[in-house]
Amino acid sequence: HTYAVSYKIRERSSPTSSLAGADISDDPAVGQSYISDAGIKKLYPDDWEERIAHLDELIGEVGDLIMVYEGEPIVATYHAISCGMTESAQNIWGAYSPYLVGVDSPEDEQSPDFLSKVILTRGEVEKAFKEAGCDLPSDPKKWFFELLRTPAGYVSAAKIGGRSLPGAQLREMLGLRSACFEVAYKNSSFTFTVKGWGHGVGMSQYGAGALAREGKTYSGILKTYYKGVSFCEL
Numbered sequence: 001h002t003y004a005v006s007y008k009i010r011e012r013s014s015p016t017s018s019l020a021g022a023d024i025s026d027d028p029a030v031g032q033s034y035i036s037d038a039g040i041k042k043l044y045p046d047d048w049e050e051r052i053a054h055l056d057e058l059i060g061e062v063g064d065l066i067m068v069y070e071g072e073p074i075v076a077t078y079h080a081i082s083c084g085m086t087e088s089a090q091n092i093w094g095a096y097s098p099y100l101v102g103v104d105s106p107e108d109e110q111s112p113d114f115l116s117k118v119i120l121t122r123g124e125v126e127k128a129f130k131e132a133g134c135d136l137p138s139d140p141k142k143w144f145f146e147l148l149r150t151p152a153g154y155v156s157a158a159k160i161g162g163r164s165l166p167g168a169q170l171r172e173m174l175g176l177r178s179a180c181f182e183v184a185y186k187n188s189s190f191t192f193t194v195k196g197w198g199h200g201v202g203m204s205q206y207g208a209g210a211l212a213r214e215g216k217t218y219s220g221i222l223k224t225y226y227k228g229v230s231f232c233e234l
Contacts, residue, residue, distance in 0.1 A: 002066040003076040005234065007031060067222060067229045069099045074229055079198025080205050082108045083180035085152040086225065087200035092154075092168060099226045100201055102152045107210035108196065116177050118192040125190050128173045134161030140190075144183050154179045154200055168199065202226065 008023040015021075018030075025031035041048040067074050075097070077089070082105045089100035108114060122140050129136055129143065136143055146159045155167035156179075167179035178196040185191075203225040211221045223229060 001063060001234075002073055003032060003078075005066050006073040006075045009073065062218065064233045065231050066234050067226060068232050069226075069229050074099055074226060076226065077199075077202035078205060078225075079196075079200055079202065081111050081114055081178075081197040082200050082204040082207060083153050083178060083195035084109050086202065086204060086207075087150060087152045087154050089201050091150040091152075091156055092199055092201050099228050101227055102150075103225060103227070105204045105207040105225075107207045108204050110210065111206045113177075113197060113206075114195060116194045116197075118174065118176055118194065120174065120190050120192070122185075122188045122190070125174070129160055132160075132163070132165060132169070132173065134163050134165075136161040140188075141185050143185075144190075147183075152180070152200065153195070155181060 004024055011019065011023050019025060026034035035043075037048075037052060040052055044051050067076060077100065079086075084104070084106055086103050086105055088102045089095055089097040091102075125140075125143065126136060143160060144158060147155050148157045150156050155170060157164050157166055158170060165173075170176070171179040171181075174192060176192055177194050178198060178200060180195040180200070182193045183190055184193075203222065208221050208225070211224065212218075216224075219231065
């Protein structure tokens with residue numbers, strides 16, 4: 001609810017032409033993900049009605065609430081799994097936010113999807129970098145010569161062939177789950193070992209689930225990930 005409200009406010013002040021007057025997109029790459037009742041039925045054919053009823057119950061309890069910071073709706077960003085610590089908005093998007101700062105989320109390390117690997121050939125990596133305008137040295141071991149990291153461990157930038165590429169761009173170019181990665185070169189292939197899933201800013205969905213199973217309330221969980229926020233009815 002908070003995410004949608006803050007997005008609507010931004011859209012009203014600075015409209016996006018692609019939305020053609022809508023307040024928010026249901027494309028998760030642009031706005032907010034969405035699933036229909038039919039989609040839930042397909043995912044959970046045996047108990048879809050119970051799951052929808054449970055969601056309705058939860059929405060009934062908290063649906064009127066939003067999170068605010070100093071009276072304004074927050075930008076409630078979230079991701080699937082952190083690398084063990086969430087990331088600050090300033091390190092990822094270059095804009096400081098007092099409530100989107102890095103916090104410990106060690107529960108994420110217990111996720112079965114915490115670690116992932118991507119193996120790319122030398123040719124695949126070379127093609128991606130050349131398309132980004134990098135002038136690569138002949139030795140592939142020198143392509144990832146300098147990785148700059150944030151305090152949380154995410155790659156903030158890397159010097160590749162005379163260019164400095166942001167970690168978020170590297171993640172997208174190479175098809176990695178997050179920008180928290182290590183890289184090794186052997187037998188004409190690069191192996192990327194990746195921690196977490198997503199940009200790392202705001203609430204970790206896996207971490208939030210783990211805290212819920214430990215008995216924390218929704219307000220306690222949200223205040224863990226969004227620092228200094230309060231709740232109000234809208």
